[in-house]
Amino acid sequence: MIILQLFKSIGAQKFKYPSQAVFTLDHDVQNKSEKNLAKYSSIERLANLHNVDFYPAGRGIGHQILIEEGYAFPYTLTVASDSHSNMYGGIGCLGTPIVRTDAAAIWATGKTWWQIPPVVKVELKGKLPDGVTGKDVIISLCGMFNKDEVLNCAIEFAGEGIRGLSLSERLAIANMTTEWGALAGVFPVDETTIMWLRNRVEKLELTRFENKNLKPISAGQPFKHPRINNERIDKIEKNPLRASSNAYYCKYLSLDLSTLSPCVSGPNSVKVSTPLVELEKQDIKIQKAYLVSCVNSRAEDLHSAAQVIKGKKIADGVEFYVAAASSEVQKDAEANGDWKVLIDAGAKILPAGCGPCIGLGVGLLKDGEVGISATNRNFKGRMGSPNALAYLASPAVVAASAVAGRIVSPAFLSTSSYTFPAHQTPIITCDINQSEQPIETSSIIEPTIPGFPGTIKGELIFCDADNLNTDGIYPGKYTYVDDLTLEQMAKVVMENYDPKFANIVSKGDILVGGFNFGCGSSREQAATAIKASGIALVIAGSFSETFKRNSINNALLCLEAPDLVRLLKNKYGSKELTTRTKLNTEVKIAEGKIVVKGLNEPKTVFKVGILGRSVQELWVANGLENWVKQSM
Template sequence: MAQLSRKRHVLKLVDPLTRFKSIGATKFYDPKQPVFALDHDVQNKSDKNLTKYANIEKFAQEHEIDFYPAGRGIGHQVMIEEGYAFPYTLTVASDSHSNMYGGIGALGTPIVRTDAAAIWATGRTWWQIPPVVKVELQGKLPVGVTGKDVIITLCGLFNKDQVLNTAIEFHGGEALQALSVEDRLAISNMTTEWGALAGVFPVDDATIEYLRKRMRRMQLTHFENKNLPPLAPGEKFKHPRINEDTIQALIDNPLRPSPSASYAKTLTLDLSTLSPHVSGPNSVKVATSLAKLEQKDIKINKAYLVSCVNSRATDLRQAAAVMKGKKVKEGVEFYVAAASSEVQKEVEESGDWDVLLEAGAKVLPAGCGPCVGLGTGLLKDGEVGISATNRNFKGRMGSPSALAYLASPAVVAASAVAGKIAAPSNCDISAATPKFTIQDTKPVHSDLDDSSNGQKPEVLPNFPSVIQGELLFCPADNLNTDGIYPGKYTYNDDMTVDDMRKVVMENYDPEFVNIVQKGDVLVGGFNFGTGSSREQAATAIKSRAITIMIAGSYSDIFKRNSINNALLLIESPELVNDLKKEVGTDALTKRTGRQVEIHVAEGKVVVTNTDGTEKLYKVGALGKSVQEIWLANGLEGWVKERL
């Protein structure tokens, strides 16, 4: 376990409250550490949901926790606006897009809800220190090309897990100076989709000016902020986190990488060679130039300018500039939600919000919605949507038979007007060929062995030394959490374990539940469990009486959820590649007939083939920390034992 250092802030809501109480905690280790924000299911006005929100607010008041109600905005945006995510701090959130804080120079990385409860109670959680990748940006973006195009291009160019579970440092001198903080936030946000644990930009003149602008803005809106104390007569406003003193401290005490720093990989990208790109359909790892897609005449049914990646003031202004004097195409629904109430007020004052409304935009509350498959405007069977969101997994924004594309706000706005995927009239979409390089200096891998001292790991009492079962093969790479546990169930608090058993893998393979058997050893592909931080992806698999999984590699967020919920994980790229070759990848789920023995302390997997032959695979042993958490039936039990 590692003590959180520097400033620490944890974000989010429902499950951590339940877990906090269930572990027997009665007080917070540090009430100034957490921040509560209600943002995901804000369109749900049912008595049950409103009661839940009221209980969360009451809980926050009782423990003197900073609280932001539904409608204030998406938690990540609030964390930036209110200075909780501040340069040179470690800022975590129980949401996978907490990488976004890297755009302001904070180390932002996701935790899961059980982690949040543990931190609240003890101030501690665990991490494996990741490899670090250097991304060197060169040149300057052409007119009309945005930060969203940068990260879409990076996801498409380096789509073979080159940065999986790494921390990314962005470098670039003049190239960085030309990138606004809003663009940096968008890029950092979607390093999640790229597979990284964090994506951090340096603190420079642009960062300082952004903070000063925010400070001046808050001086005007101080009396609307219920989390700040009222001013005494004659007292001048000074925000507790974003003020001249804290900003000057950044200038006086800069943090920079050591000139001798070593990196697992170094990637370079020439920004001047980029053009607008679009992700999809239904995959962030497929990026196509807008020029090529425009030629295909792809009609759309819905367009979205929502979510934490691209609904800030600059994004809304870019969309308004495209739509001014125009109307949304008949038959197209165009949904808009500001990232926060502060953002909405700013663009209302500038007149850009009215431009969007006059064009025919349908307004949603400041918060999450269609991006996570909740509320109004979801994609229906066979529909096509283009969105300025960060994720377009199959079924995430509605029907699994719909097609979803991702693009910049300006492209989404132009497409809403044209009724098809289209470029803004003032944008040069000449299909340039991006110039990039990649240099490996160290192998990037992720294992679950926490014993690096060369000694043979011990097997703790009552932990099984050998686990046996039949290999059940789901060969897909990048199988995301929406495929494992659909988003539409995530905020249904009435889902029982038996309910979860019936819907696990529903968006990936509806037949999975009819094929899986008790005691199977599930084998996945590479980057298994990518995507959302929903804990149910791990617990739903566990609900099928699966004790242990094997995959070529895992998304770190799924790994955290699994370890925290006592689902054991092993990585064996060799075994996965053998199964792909010998069993095949045509079936989404296939019983292999192959028996396996996993010797957890020896770090070996023995597979008995259908002809009786055996093959040995060396893997990382499950170390003491993982065993301890498993024996306690998860991190919640581990914390309870220590309170």
């Protein structure tokens, strides 16, 4: 709805390329209020007016629909205003997130900008042991390579281990490259990909009458899906894309899949992964279990959970929530009996769409509760109370835990057919390419354009937190309250990180965060809420590239100063969540340096990167929305 408002506010009268856009209603689908239904109706009317493909609430999660309907197709670029757009990489499509303002600009102009990131090659070797899944692969990668090895990079997956991964597993791995910190995670197109596409051609032939976006055909006319058809599949099969022999990668990572065992992520962090056998010993009781979201609620996932849970009942005191990734997935699960198995066991069924995973609807974690989920994100407060604990695991482990009432493997259930390998230390490698050095940008002076400040002054406000995610900055419960004013947004900024923040910060302050600032969800309000609180500039050791993009688009300036952050950590770390440092600072934009006054340290001047002309232009225009309006 916000994108629709942005589209109208920039003065756009029509879509530049209607076939380029797809509308899927997948957030807040449990909300049947008159206000929310009116919002959905407005979006549908806009789609009909401009001849844009539209999928109503209940059809499923947008990412799954884009895979099922071929909008995300091998060897193409697909963007979406959600951080898990990386998922499209599982089918060999370059998927990457944009933000709401970007989306409105694309509708109006047909164009967007994307800075090509460094590329990391991740080689998957060996074969997964029985009972170990793609979810275990990505949980392990996030936990073992947890020092920002892939932050703001694109990942190219390679290696013979890929052959043993189903397409659903590849989608799950690509999906959570977002949590790993990457901007994209792309798998090669191989026999598995081609076979899946061929099968989809047959499936779409049978279900074509259910899709109102497809043009009707005359009697006797053969059906040809506009995106997934044998002609397109033949083309990619005959003309495969391969990396150049001299392709440059900034890093090389490898993982031997045969050395993996089931892993669990958390609590409340994807950067902490623990072998399941170790957690079983801790007797961790749970109150809620979730088999929902775009990462792990496809037919293959529902089937693995049903295998574990068949003939059993959910433990007393445990609520087990299930939602299919799409209505098509649910129909398939109903047809093969898996859906009935889950219901008979006591699962609570939710509509296909985004719910507890993003803190919306029923079934959220309450104070003191522990949950285990097959979702992709377990940040503090993400799925409910900030005082709850959330773990991530594969669908089979989630199902087994729901039955046992504590975190266990399916093997714990005596009648389960699952066999799990003994835990062993995974074999990994990490090599940094030293053949090219990054350009030293701090020595370059960038002239400032008229209207852009050469120097920004303010007191440093320090938040000592690495990986401060957008849920911490702007809680999910406010994300779809579209009528919040900027003043109201300023009052809740950082609420999940530090409830006192809004009362500490003053207009003109310079906020300093830790490393990987703004990771997690791509929600644009994280940037706009910080700006609304009066913050003049954000400095961090490093940023999530998506957060930085949001900030640039909304005229909030961001600079990386890792040395300054380390110094402040040593001086103020662990004292308070938010500290007024009383350090008055000058940020000299054109010279690329920060001068800290009142700092009793040998070093008081810190180099930073320059802010180029495009960033300055967006700031002067007060954001991308106004810039597009002025350019039309």
